[in-house]
Amino acid sequence: MDRAKAGPSEGSIGSDFLQLDVREAPPGGLADWLAGRLRAAVADGRLPVGGRLPASRVLAAELRVSRGVVTEAYQRLIDDGHAAGRGRAGTVVVAAPVLPPDPAPARVPSKVITPLPGVEVFDAIRAIPARLDLTPGVPDLTAFPRAAWLRAERAVLDELEPSHFGYGDPRGAPSMRLAVSRWLARNRGIRVDPGEIIVVAGVAQALTLLGEVLRQHGIAEIAVEDPGSLGARQHLHHCGLATPPIPVDDDGVRVAALQSPAVLLTPAHQFPMGVVLGGERRRELMRWVSDGGIVVEDDYDAEHRYDRAPVPAVRAMVPEVCYTGSVSKLLAPALRVGWLLAPPRFRDDLVAAKRFADLGNAVLAQLVLARLMETGELERQLRVVRGRHRRRRDAMIRALSASLPGARVHGAAAGLHLTVTFDGEVDDVAVAAAALGEGVKVQPLSWHRQRPGRPGLVLGYAARTASEIEEGIAVLGRLVR
Structure with missing residues (x-):
């Protein structure tokens, strides 16, 4: 929820920084709007990795909004892994978000995800561009302590x-x-x-x-x-x-x-x-x-x-x-x-x-x-990523509850992935293949079985932001339904 008590006053209210104009913001959504504009600027290179954001007090004064609106927007970029607070050095861009392919998604090769995958399957899937990679086993690479x-x-x-x-x-x-x-x-x-x-x-x-x-x-x-x-x-x-x-x-x-x-x-x-x-x-x-x-x-x-x-x-x-x-x-x-x-x-x-x-x-x-x-x-790095991974795990659990309420979640107490299993007739290979066609990478649980068992999906959460996780799980929920 935005902490600003009132909208902008009349007149031309804006900032030379990114040509921001708060009149474009929807009512009650200043922080969402500002965070979105900042993400877009990072993604298209106007805010390069290593670049510093204006001091929150300065930008708030230019936009004539409460400082809380700016600090909340900055915090969302930090939670997403796109920025980092550096104390007196301010807030610095550390990673660019992955944009969906433009203008049209790349064609996914047929028969990549099959019931009996070959030895080349992981290399093949890694090579396929996708909007959202929820495959297991990858930590938050934006957090690498450069x-x-x-x-x-x-x-x-x-x-x-x-x-x-x-x-x-x-x-x-x-x-x-x-x-x-x-x-x-x-x-x-x-x-x-x-x-x-x-x-x-x-x-x-x-x-x-x-x-x-x-x-x-x-x-x-x-x-x-x-x-x-x-x-x-x-x-x-x-x-x-x-x-x-x-x-x-x-x-x-x-x-x-x-x-x-x-x-x-x-x-x-x-x-x-x-x-x-x-x-x-x-x-x-x-x-x-x-x-x-x-x-x-x-x-x-x-x-x-x-x-x-x-x-x-x-x-x-x-x-x-x-x-x-x-x-x-x-x-x-x-x-x-x-x-x-x-x-x-x-x-x-x-x-x-x-x-x-x-x-x-x-x-x-x-x-x-x-x-x-x-x-x-290395211990300090572990403490940092533990907190970030926990928040992303929680985001995935919430998204699963909303989009796949019938699925059973396994392995939430530790690690970098969750496994969900389904009751009934769900073809997990078909779901994973269809998801890949829509730009979402997951692994079918049946790949990891040699004996018959319940179908399911293995889902990595560490390398994706909360909003990306929610979007990817929504796609899976629609495909399973």
């Missing part, structure tokens, strides 16, 4: 010895492995010697290296959660491993159903259903490991929690677990930096596999990340 990264990079370069520009340890830079060991101790309850850590190019490479080494040790299959990540299954299949499904219920994977020599789990926030592996199931899993079972733990987004206490990693209780995580959900997938912890029986073979894969990750990015971890910048 200033902190640049400060850390300058500090690292100032201290870097010439020898650091040569070939490094395939396990990763020593300072990065030390920083990761301390990060895991603080945030995931894992105590690990830095020498046990292998820095990898994200969880995807960790799974590929593990698949290769498990095959070397005579293991031909690794059980996976069902439903469980299609992308993870594709990586394991590429390594020649079978992936028998193990059912997931409200307490996580049914450990008693395990018959394979190894299993891939997401115990802190199961993908895609969002459940936590319960205490009794964890004890069952510990007994299973003590009998020789191999657990690969993908701790993909455990730091993002909102309505529950932190859940410790299984690796914190069972040192024999192969554990992997990354900064993809903390900072950005494009960094391609993660870590892999493995028990002694596999460690040497994994280091050899990493050496022959790429000789080790790029060192400079490791050193910058290590500095962000050690200075507390």
